[in-house]
Amino acid sequence: MTEQTTLEQPRAWSLPRSPRDYVLGHVRAVLPNRILDDARIVVRDGRIVEVGESRVGTRADVDGGGLFCLPGLVDVHSDGLERERLPRPGAELPWMFSMMSFEGKLRAAGVTTVFHGASFSDRQAAKDGRSVDSALAMCQAVADWNERQADGRLVDHRVLHRLDVRSGLGLAALQQHLEAMVASGEIGAERPAVISHEDHTPGIGQYADRTFYERYVAGMSGISQEEARDRVDVLLAERESNLPVREESMNWLAGQSATGRVRIFGHDPESAAEIADLARRGGDVAEFPTTVEAAKEARARGMSVVMGGPNILRGGSHSGNVSGRELAGLGLVTALASDYLPSSLLGAVFTLAAGTMSLPEAASLVTSGPATAVGLSDRGALEPGQRADLVLVGLDHDCPVVRSVLRAH
Template sequence: MTNTLEQPRAWSLPQAPRDYVLGHVRAVLADRILDDARIVVRDGRIVEVGPSRRGTVVDVDGGGLLCVPGLVDVHSDGLERERMPRPGAELSWPFSMMSFEGKLRAAGVTTVFHGASFSDQQAAKDRRSVDAALQMCAAIADWGENGGRLVDHRVLYRLDVRSAAGLAALQGHFEQQVAAGRIGRDVQAVISHEDHTPGIGQYADRTFYEKYMVGMRGMTEDQARAAVDELIRDREDNLGVREESMNWLAGQADTGQVRIFGHDPESAVEIADLARRGGNVAEFPTTEEAAREARTRGMSVVMGGPNILRGGSHSGNVSAAELAGLGLVTALASDYLPSSLLGAAFTLADNATMPLPEAVALITSGPAAAVGLSDRGALAEGQRADLVLISLEHRCPVVRSVLRAH
């Protein structure tokens, strides 16, 4: 018997047309806002951005809404939360992809890099394991190959550099992807290397990690302290794995097939080491020193949107808004909350930290540059026609429509 609920393989989701003219929008360009703008799209690419022309017909009337490029999110952990909204409450990968895609669209995100954590250090109820990472990679590939068109879903490979199991799994996965032609110089992979050992990086003050364990795992304060002591001892035994991981990453960077993110760098020395190993991006630097050294070396600096909205780091590290005000941030990532991207950009503009075009660049062209995607992130000729229309309500940005090229 045929299952009438099944869609044929050729079924496609509603798309923006390949050719159209969008008119009467406030276009947020790289250096200014162009009122009553007209954007001409041909074959999914922008061919003209300019003032509306009297007497010409448009296919879509923007009604004075703000128009920004589709948002590029280079670090999202939201999918793993969508799959397991509560400890032990696992949902299927296809449903999780579909559900989370709706949240991305509502946030104006048209390109997303989902964090797949290659680590064996986290408890299963914290959603992360080598098996879960491989499953996520497979789910993202399947979604793209079988009908997922509303968002460009990609993988941010998160490697715990002290996890032997994580390194082995990622190496095996990479060999398969390179052999299949899914990773190469023309399709670079993005790897973020991280070391969440309490006492360094994000958790330089170990008490924040202890508070995390109390809140997330229901431990008492004494149990959390003992657990952190044990974790530090275990991870000190894995320094050899760390060196092996870093050498492998340096080798991958040399191939030109990979862009390397250094996660939670805390000093100029760490940035220098990242540069020596071919790293491109300082991701969530925890100090001004690290961010400043990264910019001096021409690296992208990515900070978290939630950090901007909260007014500071939840781990007691440097404020993203402070770094943005110093001109040391080139991109924002959602981390775990897609809506934080637009919210953070408009917060920076409202607080007069920077003009709106500069703030919007932090969630469009800046992250696109960080991951080496030169075909998106700006309302300019030749760019992908990934367009987002926005209104302001209660001084908050609200996505009214998303037109994504296909």
């Protein structure tokens, strides 16, 4: 008789977590308006209760060794999970593995709250894997991951619902998905959903110069420039016929904003007129404005203005639009998002702090600024009452390196 080996189900386990009560000492605390050298931060029940100078004769539970201490980074627009799951065209990885793998990159970047971009779209010209099915699968993967990690979540994972306003399938799917979230109590006035509406029709917005989009299609699909040009011609014809869908999408978004259950981002606005239209429909945030004009109008109306970390690092837009550094220098940026590269957030902070603005001002662009954009008032600053999401950062060859992350539970 052959002996059979049975595999036992793995036992439930929890990830290591930060203590709920501790004292962090000897750090350079990056406060909203200054840097406090040799600071002491007292945490009780997962909240900051005191931030002040270290006291002679007292002992800290954690010695920060002179590292910078920042609030945990808040990333309001990340497409990294999408890329983690599909590192090459056609090479799809399991969702749970992708979540686990990408969470490690977020932690290494100091991100403690992230909004994953789920694209409710049916555009196929770029062959980038975006579809209604993929968007819904991502939303479910985030929900499943959060449920599995409920007792020891290292990162607060949320969803940025990206709506292609010319996609009838995308609109219908998002409407149904949002209704289910409302019915389950998952979203409401205290925890609004975040929706970014976008129109990636070549010739407007991010791809005002369609040649940049043709290069993107050619690179993503591995085809010639001539073939990419033909695909974009077809895409343009299809999208021009979808103007009624766009109007339906925008009217629905305005209605949702009025309920208080949804915060609306306008993606790639290029003019003051677009910002005015966004405001009329209850929009809260200008996301990646492509011109100085759009950014100025957004700030004049009290909107948050989000730019991309990679744009700051490069010193310019990859698609020929306005430079994030230029907008930051004009005081028009209130938040940065990683877009596709989590490590770009801290890199952008220290790049801006090298001459454009002070370190506290730059740090606010990845902490309190994005928290405000998505309506989270409990995080983003080293102040009493805030969540004790803390990141310790050192410099290596003038580049920021995350040494430790302490996240409240």
